[in-house]
Amino acid sequence: MPPGPQPQHPPFGAGQAPPSVAYLLSTLGYEVSRDLGARLADVGLELRQFGLLRLVAQDDGQSQRALGAVLEITPNRMVGLVDDLERRGLIERRAHPVDRRAYALALTDAGRALLATAFQAAFSVERDVCSGLSPDERGQLLGLLRKVAQRKSGMNSAGGAAAGVHPGMLDRDAGTVQD
Amino acid sequence: MPPGPQPQHPPFGAGQAPPSVAYLLSTLGYEVSRDLGARLADVGLELRQFGLLRLVAQDDGQSQRALGAVLEITPNRMVGLVDDLERRGLIERRAHPVDRRAYALALTDAGRALLATAFQAAFSVERDVCSGLSPDERGQLLGLLRKVAQRKSGMNSAGGAAAGVHPGMLDRDAGTVQD
DNA sequence: CGGAACTATTAGAACCTGTGATTATCCTGG
DNA sequence: CCAGGATAATCACAGGTTCTAATAGTTCCG
Numbered sequence: 210m211p212p213g214p215q216p217q218h219p220p221f222g223a224g225q226a227p228p229s230v231a232y233l234l235s236t237l238g239y240e241v242s243r244d245l246g247a248r249l250a251d252v253g254l255e256l257r258q259f260g261l262l263r264l265v266a267q268d269d270g271q272s273q274r275a276l277g278a279v280l281e282i283t284p285n286r287m288v289g290l291v292d293d294l295e296r297r298g299l300i301e302r303r304a305h306p307v308d309r310r311a312y313a314l315a316l317t318d319a320g321r322a323l324l325a326t327a328f329q330a331a332f333s334v335e336r337d338v339c340s341g342l343s344p345d346e347r348g349q350l351l352g353l354l355r356k357v358a359q360r361k362s363g364m365n366s367a368g369g370a371a372a373g374v375h376p377g378m379l380d381r382d383a384g385t386v387q388d
Numbered sequence: 389m390p391p392g393p394q395p396q397h398p399p400f401g402a403g404q405a406p407p408s409v410a411y412l413l414s415t416l417g418y419e420v421s422r423d424l425g426a427r428l429a430d431v432g433l434e435l436r437q438f439g440l441l442r443l444v445a446q447d448d449g450q451s452q453r454a455l456g457a458v459l460e461i462t463p464n465r466m467v468g469l470v471d472d473l474e475r476r477g478l479i480e481r482r483a484h485p486v487d488r489r490a491y492a493l494a495l496t497d498a499g500r501a502l503l504a505t506a507f508q509a510a511f512s513v514e515r516d517v518c519s520g521l522s523p524d525e526r527g528q529l530l531g532l533l534r535k536v537a538q539r540k541s542g543m544n545s546a547g548g549a550a551a552g553v554h555p556g557m558l559d560r561d562a563g564t565v566q567d
Numbered sequence: 568c569g570g571a572a573c574t575a576t577t578a579g580a581a582c583c584t585g586t587g588a589t590t591a592t593c594c595t596g597g
Numbered sequence: 598c599c600a601g602g603a604t605a606a607t608c609a610c611a612g613g614t615t616c617t618a619a620t621a622g623t624t625c626c627g
Contacts, residue, residue, distance in 0.1 A: 230526060231420050231514040233533040238417010240540060241410045274605060286584070288607060310592045310605040335410040341539030346532060347409060353521070353529040354412040360520030361419060453574060465615070467576055489574040489623045 241338060248330035252323065257282065258294060259331075262324045265300055265314050272311035299323055409536075420517060427509035431502065436461065437473060441503045444479055444493050451490035478502055
């Protein structure tokens, strides 16, 4: 598989998995991302394309810049990203209602359909990840992770990605720690 | 900050953080990696350099290829990585005991010292991540994450990174899922 | 002994991302 | 109303990183 556009985590590796929350978080996060990336590839989508499609789907008519801000994708990069998705007929660049400089991105029917398929892939990853957990355990884990996530967004003034969004998917690296 | 060598996660983003274990895992994993990457930068180390140093420290005399296999770094990439670390006097390329083709990488005293500092940075990240959790909760989370990690390594025949090692740190992407 | 496989390295191409400049448009203030 | 400054989308370049292919020197097995 060529330097695909998506995952490129910078090798980090650990000597021997030390019992650290941070280490396990970065390791598992990386693996989960890879998994999803692989399954999305089967559907013909990259991680960031999936992210953009999701965003457009939930909030129609946004400008490229607005979307890029959420996904942490610079304007110039958005051009190519949107170009590709538009060329494939998944999204459309419509005239923006109030700003003639910008485009209003919208999902096409084909885009909606593909996104649904992509979601299936995402669900399968979730099922996979939690396959070893009992419903109770899954609930516990969810709560704890949420708690950790909350704390993070609370302090990191700048870093805190907009509600429910996380930029890096595989832009190429992942951290790790061992205790 | 230029396209630094380490973190380059491909933007992925989520529409609205869905309560998914996979999503939170990839998101938090990415953030943790970034955090560690930033703190290691203060010490003058990149994520993968830290990973290599750790590996060399725990298992002296390994060949570049062996180390690269664990860290998922190709041989040609290892050359530059080792070159740099050696130039900085952190590791040494010694003659391999039984194979004159290969080098036996070893940590220098300076390398050991810097690694100790790097570990401090890693510990601080761990403390930070768990700052919002009670000791009990931290233990629970650790157990659950371990369980998920275990399941993973069990099925992924090929993907399962060698015991306790995870490749991507930020090579640039991370996945996400929402449920 | 001889060919096949392997380690480290180098050279070159491909890829992606960031910066700066460009055009069209919006907006605020005089 | 109409500059001047800021903003949206692009484009053209430069830089950095990683992959592929090819090359010496070695080792291993038949």
